[in-house]
Structure formats: structure tokens, C-alpha cells
Amino acid sequence: MPATIYDVAKRARVSIATVSRVLNNSDLVSEKTRERVKKAMEELNYSPNVIASALTKKSILTLGLLIPDIANPFFAELARGVEDASVDFGFNIIICNTDYRSDKETEYIRLLKQKSIDGFIISTAYYNDENVINLIKSNTPLVLMGRDIDRADMPVDVVVSDNVRGGYIATKHLIDLGHKNIACLLGPPQIKVNLEREKGYLKALEETNLKVRPELVAFGEFKVEFGFRKAIEILNSVHKPTAFFAANDLTAIGVIKAARYMGLEVPRDISVVGYDNTMLAEMVDPPLTTINQQMRKMGYMATELLIKRIKGKRSPGQKIVLDVDLVVRRSTGELFNRG
Amino acid sequence: MPATIYDVAKRARVSIATVSRVLNNSDLVSEKTRERVKKAMEELNYSPNVIASALTKKSILTLGLLIPDIANPFFAELARGVEDASVDFGFNIIICNTDYRSDKETEYIRLLKQKSIDGFIISTAYYNDENVINLIKSNTPLVLMGRDIDRADMPVDVVVSDNVRGGYIATKHLIDLGHKNIACLLGPPQIKVNLEREKGYLKALEETNLKVRPELVAFGEFKVEFGFRKAIEILNSVHKPTAFFAANDLTAIGVIKAARYMGLEVPRDISVVGYDNTMLAEMVDPPLTTINQQMRKMGYMATELLIKRIKGKRSPGQKIVLDVDLVVRRSTGELFNRG
């Protein structure tokens, strides 16, 4: 039903090749002809069929976004940045929720490749992720976002934030408030950022000559439930800390809930620093002091990088590290010596 | 590089037509041949090219999801349900953030139509939405999700929840707690759900012979900021209410913040009921009493409905109304006579 390139060609009294050239802004068309073709397009309300052109061009102007779960505000923010960049560059994005499952991810990749997707934005990469490595090997355009792999031998584009610094300034903030006994709740150790944030945490402690207590450091999940459970466990132990650094806002919220559950007040009895600065941080009570990650910017830049790669303007291997900063709200306070 | 239908045909010593038939599970292929072809596919690691088949079939197994903003937890939940259904039925979804802008929406629709998208799931419909009406007129498969239009003459599939009932049980809950002076903060009046929730609110008041005070009812935006600002305004007025019904969790959180800002305690001085039951509701302090909307289910069912329509199994015109329920947390309490 909709007009095709043939209809336009007929109306403009040229060949379809010429119409195609106009469509692709080729400079092999005279101004006069170009105008005539454009007019015909207008009159026929012509709209090119992307599918047809994808068949030869192998590009459908669509990117695949692999994230664990869009319902998680952190990934939703990233996704928003990704989508914003996509429209700016004339692309669309297909969203894929992997639920942290490698098999789901593999299946998505297979499916999207069938659809001639132009590239992948991946936020689910583990330390040594098979799916990612296979994609790189097959030379599929991709960019890692917020997650890095550990293969220096493979050229890959990455946009992350400075996690070591994040862990450091979070911990430093607590130390500056007088805390000496600081717990650290991290996400899964397979995700590199957690190792880096821990590194920052340790660096801050060591720099201040504070003792590192392994019992106060725990890896787990990026969930409220983990923060809640682990905080209770740690608060009941002998080394009762006065502050927590949680490697994600959800975990931090779990800690706040745990404190409240145990009759402790935040920040009077327990200070808590989160990570990410999701919208949750300002909703929760008390509003959460946290490390701001610039998720949207990260999403935007990752997408921009990928699109440039797709357009052949560059080859992979770039690593962009975004800065982080501390957002002080009301979940942290000075340590008072109360005996 | 990847194997095509021709490679498979050659290896299985059949024509490409036969391979295509196997691909489409046609029953015009003998068992023997079918096996042979399948074996060849295996051996060649063949994977059909969706783009090529889309050119004739006009279906690319992809749906467009139009929402205002994925960073809003309500829409993120819906999106998750949509995506879950998509994978279950072999589809993918393209996400579109319209930012409540009709022009952005129009542009997305144009773009996705060029890409031979199979249908649209729309969660941005206004009362009398031009874009939606045009789509319906052009017979494009679509389903409205969580939003309805007001055109009884147009056959359209809709999955919504019972907003009148939601407004009713929220208000009833407050009345049962002894509140007589209940404010109602709604979203934009162009969105039909707000009118419906107001209707439920009014019904509960009238049923109990409580006076309706127009000064206590306000339309605005689904945002924290609106709840905050409007609650302060209303709390400073002469008809100082003891409870608020907010038509969305974000607005309710704004109300809680306003109360705190004014030195009032929730729920001792002010009770607050939200709407949606997003994850925010249990994160906030105090945890929010709210109306649960079953967003994931809504997303899932809407998508299922759409896909059935696409597959030609049904024609449009169905309206599914999901039930809502009250989730009592700690932002609501009995009204004590302190005066």
C-alpha cells in the first residue's frame, strides 16, 4: 500500500537508482533532479522501507541493550541515557532483561543477530564473560557500560566510572566524620566494579592507618534484602561498626532498614553511604548520602561510542572513565563518643 | 558469511523452496526430507535472516513500546512485564521515551513503521489522542496499556486497572480510619485514569455523607515536586486535611516530604495513601500504604493481547480491567481526636 521507490521514480520520471541516490544523499545527482525526486516523495508521502535497505546494507539502525533488569532504577537510568543518545543519532534500541542469566543473554544475542542488529550495549558483563568474548571475537560492534571485563588482549570499548575513587571518597567521607569501624557491603565478586570499590575502601582505611577487619567486608547481591540481612549479622557481631559503605543504593537502604529494625537511628547511631545515586537515594528516609555515578551520561556516551564505531569512524579499544562524586545527604553524620 | 538458505538447500540436495517450507513448519514436506534439511541446518549452523523474511512477510517480530519515561519506576515495571511476554512469544521490544510529548511520539511512530514493526503497546494515550486515533484508523495493531482513550466508536484493545475502584478503596481506607477531611492529589486531567480515580474518591466520600471540598482536590503532575508543593499549599489552607489520597506513589512521597517539612509526622498527624505500589512504596519512610496496580501483569497481558491480534487470532475491541488492591503499610493510621 505505501509508496515505494518505484512509485517515486515513475512520478519523478527517473530510474529507481536515482531515487535511491537521493535517499542516500549521494552527490551524483544534479540539483534539478534531486528537487524533482524530493517533490515526488513529498507528494506520495513516501517513506523508505528500512527493512529493504537493511537487506543489502546490513544495518537496521537498531541497537541491543543488555541489562539484568529494567525494573532496577540503576539500569533504568542507564537505559534512559542510552535511548536518548539513540534517538539523537537516528537509532532505536531493543531492550533485553537477562536476569543475570548467561543463557538468557546468549539467546538474546542469537535472536538479535538474526535481526541484523547493528551493535550491542552491554551492562551485564562479568569478569570473564563468555558471551562478550565471543562477540568481540566475531567482531560484532559492542560497548561495555558500567561493567568491564578482564581481558587486556581484546580490544573493546568501555565506558565505566571510577570505582576505585568512588569507594575511596565514600570511605574517606566516613573517616572524616570520625568513624573508625566501617563495614563494607559489596555486590557479586564476579562483577569487577565490586573489587574496585573494595580497593578504594581499603585504600582509604590504609591511608589513615585504620585497621582492616575482614569480618566487616562482605560480598553479596545488589539487593535490599542482602543489605538488611548482612547488616544485622554484622551489627550483632563483636566488631560492631559505626558506619557502612554499601556498594549500591539498594543495599544501603537495606542497611538503613536493618538499623531501624534493631532500634538504631541513622545517622545518630549508624552512618550509611550508598552508591549510584539513584532516585531512591532522595526518596528514602533519611535521604541517602551516596556516590553519584552519572548513569545517564554513561548511557549516552556508551551509545555514542558504539554508533561511531558502527559508522566506521573508529575502531574499538577506547576506555572512558567517568568521574564520580559524593552527594552528602542525611544518612551520614559525625561519630559522637558516647562511651 | 553466515550460511543462507541456498547453502542449506545445496547441502540437503533440495530446492530453497523446500528449505523455506521446513523453516516455516509447512506440512507439505515429507518427514524424510525435513530431517535431511534440519540436519543440514545443524551442520551449517544456519540461522534464518529475519530481515529477509520480513521483506515479504512484513513482520519483524518486534513491538514498539511507547512510554513517557523508562526512568519512572511505574513504567519500568510495565516495561518489564511487556518484555517478559515478548520473549515468551518470540518477540523483541523497542523502547520509546516520549517525555509526554506528542511530537516525539509521532516521530517514533513514523520511524518504527519504517522498520516494519509488528505493533505498538502504548502507555502514553491521552483522553483523545491524535497519534493513537491515527494508528487505529490505519489499522495498525496496537494495545493501550494503563491508559484509555475516549472513543467508543473505535475498536481498540485496552488493558487497564479498575481506577474507580482504586480511588474508592484508597479513600474508603482513610474514612475507615476516622478521617473526614481528605485531600486528593491527582495527575494530569487529560489522562483518563485521573478522572476515574477522582470518581472513586468522590464516591467514597458521598457514600459516607462526607462533604466534598473542591479546594482539597487538585490536578497536577505525577511527580514528587507536585505532591510536595500542593500538600504544603493545602496544609496551610483553612480546610487543613488529616489525610491525603495521592494518585501515584511519587506524589504521595512528595506529600510525606511536605508533612515532614512542616513538622508533621506521618501517620500520626497526616495519613497518606499512594497509588501504583511501585518499589518506592516500600523503600520510603514510613513505608507507603498504596493501591497495588499489578503493573507487570498489565504489561504481560497487554503484550499477549497484541501478539494474538498480530497473529491474526482475533480482531481488536477487547477491554481487560485488572483488579486493584490496597496494600496497607505504615503511612496511614487512625485519626485521634486531639482537639
Add this chain to the structure above:
DNA sequence: TTACTAAATGAAACCGCTTACATTTATCTT
């Protein structure tokens, strides 16, 4: 066995656009 029908397969056109190559037209030299 033959004749006839149903089942299985193949040949080729087509989906709408891109592009290599051929051809025509315009522009420039001398």
C-alpha cells in the same frame, strides 16, 4: 497395469532497496 488424485518438490517471480557497471549527457580542451 493403467488412470487419476493427492502429496512433495522445484522454478521463478517478487518483497523494496542498493550498487556495480554500462550508457548517456554535459562540460571542457585545443
Add this chain to the structure above:
DNA sequence: AAGATAAATGTAAGCGGTTTCATTTAGTAA
């Protein structure tokens, strides 16, 4: 003005499938 060159346009062969229609093969009845 003829010849050479560059610019503009057209022809036709793909891209990787689907599908109609013709043809071959198998199955059944007489």
C-alpha cells in the same frame, strides 16, 4: 567542432527469504 573527460542517469543483478504455479513423484482405485 571533434575528441576527451567528467558528471548524471539508467540497467540489472543481487540481498535472503516467501510464495505462486508448474511439475514430478507417490498413493489409490478400478
